[in-house]
Amino acid sequence: MLPLNAIITQITEETPLVRTFFFDHRFEDMEPGQFVMVWIRGVDEIPMGLSRNNSITVQKVGEATSKLFELKEGDSFGLRGPFGKGFTLPVRGEKVLVIAGGVGAAPLSPYAEAAFAAGAEVHTILGARSAEDLLFEGRFEALGKIYISTDDGSKGVKGFVTDVLKNLDVAAYDRIAVCGPEIMMASVFRLFEELQVLEKAEFSLHRYFKCGIGICGACCIDKSGLRVCKDGPVFSGVQLIGSELGNYSRDASGRRVKI
Amino acid sequence: MYTLTGLELKNPTILAAGVLGTTGASLCRVAREGGAGAVVTKSIGPAPKTGHINPSMVRLDCGFLNAMGLPNPSYPGFLQELEFAKNNSAVPVIASIFGGTPSEFAEVAEGLLPANPDAFELNVSCPHAEGYGAAVGSNPCLVEAVTAAVKDVVNVPVWVKLTPNVADIKSIGTAAESGGADAVVAINTLKGMAIDIESGYPVLGNRSGGLSGKAVKPVAIKCVYDLYTALEIPVIGVGGVSSWEDAAEMLMAGAAAVQIGSAVYDRVDIFSEIGTGIEAFLTRKGYSDIKKIIGLAHEMI
Ligand SMILES: Cc1cc2nc3c(=O)[nH]c(=O)nc-3n(C[C@H](O)[C@H](O)[C@H](O)COP(=O)(O)OP(=O)(O)OC[C@H]3O[C@@H](n4cnc5c(N)ncnc54)[C@H](O)[C@@H]3O)c2cc1C
Ligand SMILES: Cc1cc2nc3c(=O)[nH]c(=O)nc-3n(C[C@H](O)[C@H](O)[C@H](O)COP(=O)(O)O)c2cc1C
Ligand code: FES
Numbered sequence: 001m002l003p004l005n006a007i008i009t010q011i012t013e014e015t016p017l018v019r020t021f022f023f024d025h026r027f028e029d030m031e032p033g034q035f036v037m038v039w040i041r042g043v044d045e046i047p048m049g050l051s052r053n054n055s056i057t058v059q060k061v062g063e064a065t066s067k068l069f070e071l072k073e074g075d076s077f078g079l080r081g082p083f084g085k086g087f088t089l090p091v092r093g094e095k096v097l098v099i100a101g102g103v104g105a106a107p108l109s110p111y112a113e114a115a116f117a118a119g120a121e122v123h124t125i126l127g128a129r130s131a132e133d134l135l136f137e138g139r140f141e142a143l144g145k146i147y148i149s150t151d152d153g154s155k156g157v158k159g160f161v162t163d164v165l166k167n168l169d170v171a172a173y174d175r176i177a178v179c180g181p182e183i184m185m186a187s188v189f190r191l192f193e194e195l196q197v198l199e200k201a202e203f204s205l206h207r208y209f210k211c212g213i214g215i216c217g218a219c220c221i222d223k224s225g226l227r228v229c230k231d232g233p234v235f236s237g238v239q240l241i242g243s244e245l246g247n248y249s250r251d252a253s254g255r256r257v258k259i
Numbered sequence: 260m261y262t263l264t265g266l267e268l269k270n271p272t273i274l275a276a277g278v279l280g281t282t283g284a285s286l287c288r289v290a291r292e293g294g295a296g297a298v299v300t301k302s303i304g305p306a307p308k309t310g311h312i313n314p315s316m317v318r319l320d321c322g323f324l325n326a327m328g329l330p331n332p333s334y335p336g337f338l339q340e341l342e343f344a345k346n347n348s349a350v351p352v353i354a355s356i357f358g359g360t361p362s363e364f365a366e367v368a369e370g371l372l373p374a375n376p377d378a379f380e381l382n383v384s385c386p387h388a389e390g391y392g393a394a395v396g397s398n399p400c401l402v403e404a405v406t407a408a409v410k411d412v413v414n415v416p417v418w419v420k421l422t423p424n425v426a427d428i429k430s431i432g433t434a435a436e437s438g439g440a441d442a443v444v445a446i447n448t449l450k451g452m453a454i455d456i457e458s459g460y461p462v463l464g465n466r467s468g469g470l471s472g473k474a475v476k477p478v479a480i481k482c483v484y485d486l487y488t489a490l491e492i493p494v495i496g497v498g499g500v501s502s503w504e505d506a507a508e509m510l511m512a513g514a515a516a517v518q519i520g521s522a523v524y525d526r527v528d529i530f531s532e533i534g535t536g537i538e539a540f541l542t543r544k545g546y547s548d549i550k551k552i553i554g555l556a557h558e559m560i
Contacts, residue, residue: 001318005457037314041460045313078455078462080317211316215524216327217279217301225288227279252309254281254301254340255332 003039003078009054011073015133018103019069020057025079027053031086032111033177033204033234037212039078043067047209047229049107049179050082057106057135083212084233087111087177087202092119094174098140099161099188101127101180105135107204108179115175116143123147123173125164127180131155162187170197177234179204182259186246189237198237205233205245208252218254221245261296261549263516264416264441264493266351266377268296270534271549272506275497275520276355276380276420277301277327279527283343289523290348294531297351299518300341302382304357304391305367307333311387312464317453322472322499323521324451326387326465329357334370341374351377353418359390361401361408368409378415381405381440384422384447386469393422393447399434406438416441418495421482423475424450428482429489436490444495444518445482449475472521475499480512487513487554501525503536510537513554 006023014020027036030053038056039045044064051057060069071077086107090096096115100108105126116122124140125147131154140146147164148156157164161184170176170192178188178201185203192198207219207228214230221228222244226235248256261268272295279285280301289295310330317324331337334356344352354376358364368379383402385392395401402419409417419435421428423446432443448469453462461467479498486494496514500506501522509517522529537549546552 002453002462003314003317003455005455039314039462041455041458043312044464045315076457078314078458080314210310210313210327210330211325213316213318213524215278215323215521216316216325217277217281217285218330220279220282220285220288222282222284225279225282225284225286227285250281253307253330253332253336255307255336 006079007076022055030082033086034082036081051106059103090120094120096120097173097176098124099178101184104180109136109139125161127161176201201237270296271516272530273518274298275518278520283340286344287348290350293527299353302355302357303337322474326463326468353378355380357382361404365408380418396422397425403434403438410439418442420444432486442493446479446498484512503533511555
């Protein structure tokens with residue numbers, strides 16, 4: 001499909017570096033964890049998780065996201081999607097642990113809300129650099145228990161989400177959904193591997209996307225050769241055993257880059 | 260088993276260049292899970308290239324448009340991927356290469372030799388990379404020189420992949436044959452473009468690109484048909500194949516084997532599906548051998 005023309009209806013300042021862009025189209029059938037390709041015309045097209053069925057939540061990191069931050073309500077960008085495979089929804093009565101680091105909270109907040117709506121008990125570990133960087137704290141708080149960690153200790157536990165996780169009874173949860181910086185996901189992965197709970201954990205990965213639709217092969221991970229854009233971005237912990245997660249990724253040319 | 264330029268294939272379906280071919284593990288997945296008879300890598304060149312900016316590929320109603328811009332890590336950067344594919348795929352692995360001159364082609368081929376590719380496919384046909392691809396492939400003298408230069412430095416089969424964006428594809432095929440090619444591959448993508456009418460922007464980051472998928476099949480069939488008449492060496496058909504019926508049609512036009520690219524969008528195991536479909540078709544029609552249908556359309560006058 002050609003990109004649809006999405007008109008920005010509202011822009012919300014979430015943290016100093018993160019904004020939510022609401023648009024005039026609803027992806028009614030979206031699975032939480034799926035992404036869209038956002039075309040900032042004349043600049044680039046980049047993958048973004050859906051933070052609601054009508055919004056993306058963006059951290060300003062480089063050229064395309066900076067250009068996006070210059071747009072105003074009424075301006076537009078192109079959108080293709082939703083693409084990929086999202087998180088598995090729980091059933092009524094299950095206990096879900098959501099582990100969100102930084103902007104990783106973007107795809108996880110609609111997941112937590114859908115899990116809650118499905119009748120699950122939802123607990124969240126939300127981590128960020130400092131108190132002002134915590135993303136969607138209110139959205140998670142409205143669903144159930146929330147644990148907070150900040151690198152500088154300005155709110156919650158001083159340290160990483162893993163420091164909170166170490167003191168939780170992971171065995172009590174039926175499903176665990178994880179998204180955040182790769183270093184964080186890799187340490188969560190290692191902990192779960194030790195605890196032997198990988199089969200109930202899911203991780204949302206980031207890789208360089210070109211086509212975004214599963215043809216070009218730019219986003220494939222070792223050793224499985226699975227495509228992050230189509231077979232993921234959400235993978236079960238079991239699928240990631242022995243994978244490149246936390247070790248290296250590939251840049252736009254396909255060269256390996258150390259994480 | 261089925262022999263193509265000396266390579267043993269378990270079925271006549273081959274993964275096309277540039278599709279799921281960036282990493283060794285991905286090539287293995289297409290071979291093992293997907294059931295491909297052989298796999299071709301992403302086109303590899305002399306220096307690292309990041310390719311064009313996104314959007315680099317979009318799906319249209321009739322097919323796909325792409326302008327990847329030959330992203331690749333260069334031959335030194337690709338060696339470990341090729342080695343992995345060779346050691347783990349259990350099928351022939353063909354290295355697709357590109358360059359701007361005969362000596363660049365030879366340099367890349369020699370550089371990849373340590374990983375022992377089973378054959379080389381020369382990309383003289385990409386429609387959207389300045390100075391490379393079709394810029395080389397629309398000049399018969401250059402195609403012959405490039406082919407000869409690679410033949411000089413390798414002792415595995417050399418296939419030459421042709422562009423349909425020329426007035427007479429037969430003259431280019433003949434040039435490849437004169438240069439010593441063991442087979443030609445036809446076709447690469449057709450020049451194409453899409454425009455976003457809401458903004459007026461061309462959709463692809465590179466503005467224009469190449470059309471693949473269903474839309475190009477009739478063009479590919481005609482190119483294969485013409486090349487089959489003009490050449491002694493095998494013609495490998497590619498363009499718009501997404502079912503065993505498409506593959507059978509390509510074989511009847513004269514293709515000795517069929518490559519599949521865009522159709523991996525539907526499912527990665529399209530190769531085993533097509534391989535099995537062709538087998539069943541041969542049995543149903545009472546053909547003793549796949550060779551009975553290769554070029555069949557030429558006999559029906
Ligand atoms: C499935 C998925 C979901 C994502 N969801 C979100 C989200 O909800 N919110 C958010 O803020 N960010 C998200 N990202 C990350 C986001 O795509 C990048 O931060 C963005 O592309 C940066 O673009 P840039 O031009 O501003 O930065 P650049 O300066 O171009 O690059 C900075 C870094 O961004 C990454 N990047 C750039 N282009 C791409 C690309 N085409 N594909 C993948 N990564 C790229 C690379 O790691 C690069 O090193 C997601 C990424 C993926 C793969
Ligand atoms: C995303 C994409 C990347 C491609 N990259 C290359 C390439 O690197 N080298 C090459 O020779 N052909 C490349 N091609 C062309 C294909 O190998 C094939 O010739 C063409 O897509 C037609 O086949 P199809 O309709 O089955 O996709 C690419 C095609 C696509 C869709
Ligand atoms: S980005 Fe092209 S296959 Fe994933």
